Amino acid sequence: MLAHIAREVHGVTGEVDREEQCFAAFFGFLQQRPAFFRILNGAELFAPEGFRKHFANIADDCLAALRNARARGTLPGFMEDELEPLVFLLMAMHSYTSMRYAYADDGQAKRRPDALWSAYAKLIRNGLTGGGPELVKRQDRNE
Numbered sequence: 001m002l003a004h005i006a007r008e009v010h011g012v013t014g015e016v017d018r019e020e021q022c023f024a025a026f027f028g029f030l031q032q033r034p035a036f037f038r039i040l041n042g043a044e045l046f047a048p049e050g051f052r053k054h055f056a057n058i059a060d061d062c063l064a065a066l067r068n069a070r071a072r073g074t075l076p077g078f079m080e081d082e083l084e085p086l087v088f089l090l091m092a093m094h095s096y097t098s099m100r101y102a103y104a105d106d107g108q109a110k111r112r113p114d115a116l117w118s119a120y121a122k123l124i125r126n127g128l129t130g131g132g133p134e135l136v137k138r139q140d141r142n143e
Contacts, residue, residue: 001036004029015069019124026094027112030102037102062087
């Protein structure tokens with residue numbers, strides 16, 4: 001899966017464009033190999049060490065990419081300590097959208113609705129508020 005995604009995003013510049021292409025490549029991989037998702041989900045129970053390594057590989061790669069983007073100034077709205085949570089928010093979006101949109105009840109790959117792509121693109125490009133970092137003030141949620 002990771003090799004497939006890497007091939008699909010090779011040469012894509014810009015973090016937003018790259019993330020959108022990663023999302024599309026992830027679903028493209030699931031389209032080509034429908035059993036992968038079931039194997040991955042089963043691995044958490046039946047091969048927990050392998051599952052943790054796979055999960056860590058994805059998270060580490062994504063975190064490195066976000067750190068590089070931040071160093072280049074292309075993620076101005078995020079503090080360094082927000083990058084790791086951002087990685088897992090992105091991973092959760094991929095995981096849960098694939099649960100809903102990757103397969104029909106019979107286990108066959110299905111076509112995702114156009115609204116999935118447009119909603120994801122809007123969220124990635126604009127955030128939930130559609131505003132810049134000045135609209136989002138950091139607050140302590142442990143109050």
